[in-house]
Amino acid sequence: MQRADSSRQWRMIREFIAKLPQPQLIVPGNHDVPLYNVINRILRPMTTYQREIGVPLNPVIELPGAVIIGGVTAHGLTIDGGMLSKRQRRTLTELWSRYDDTRWKLMVLHHQLVNPPGYQHRATMRDSVGVAHLLEQWGVDVLLCGHIHVSHVGQTADSIPTLQHGTVICQSGTTTSRRGKSRERGAQSYNLLSISDTAIDITPHVYTAATAQFTPTAIYTVRRRDRRSIEQRSVEGVAASLDRIAE
Numbered sequence: 001m002q003r004a005d006s007s008r009q010w011r012m013i014r015e016f017i018a019k020l021p022q023p024q025l026i027v028p029g030n031h032d033v034p035l036y037n038v039i040n041r042i043l044r045p046m047t048t049y050q051r052e053i054g055v056p057l058n059p060v061i062e063l064p065g066a067v068i069i070g071g072v073t074a075h076g077l078t079i080d081g082g083m084l085s086k087r088q089r090r091t092l093t094e095l096w097s098r099y100d101d102t103r104w105k106l107m108v109l110h111h112q113l114v115n116p117p118g119y120q121h122r123a124t125m126r127d128s129v130g131v132a133h134l135l136e137q138w139g140v141d142v143l144l145c146g147h148i149h150v151s152h153v154g155q156t157a158d159s160i161p162t163l164q165h166g167t168v169i170c171q172s173g174t175t176t177s178r179r180g181k182s183r184e185r186g187a188q189s190y191n192l193l194s195i196s197d198t199a200i201d202i203t204p205h206v207y208t209a210a211t212a213q214f215t216p217t218a219i220y221t222v223r224r225r226d227r228r229s230i231e232q233r234s235v236e237g238v239a240a241s242l243d244r245i246a247e
């Protein structure tokens, strides 16, 4: 059971994090909220996480030409799906106001804002339309999220027509477990982002057992001037596409 009640598990994750390269931006998910300690789960859902991991709840990484900010969508309620509390919305509005649109803006939230096409059986983030409009107001170019264990690249404006330009969604699958779902059932994956002045390339990789390595499945290019249309091109020589994994 991967829950935030075991000191042994917290020690294991601290040791794992310590092996990863810097800089790191760490965002909590629903499994970082206590399950059995009901008082802490309801009243102080992030207290154990903050004590054990010791990083800010809204971490910020400034890179040349880009800024990445993390938010908290996990909560102590026994419902699926995340939410961005009023306090989080105020905090993030203040944080994003410090950065103008001359640099790329990337936001990291654990829960998915919308479900990928054909994937409808998990609750999305509460008030997802309101959150999508906030992302647009903050000028966020790319939203990085996870939770549902299947990767996807899309655009909030594809399903929310009231948005003007929307935000690119870069949905991650699962990298370190075998809990891949849907077309990535049992498969590990990750997304590699390459950021330049004019474009962001998103390259999903999926683990292929036959070659015992992660293989790129496609390249999605987001251009600064037109982030609403995402160019997708296939990767030459890739043996396993996502569709083949589903077979």
Ligand SMILES: [Fe+2]
Residues within 6 Å of the ligand: 029, 030, 031, 110, 146, 147, 148
């Ligand atoms: Fe999750």
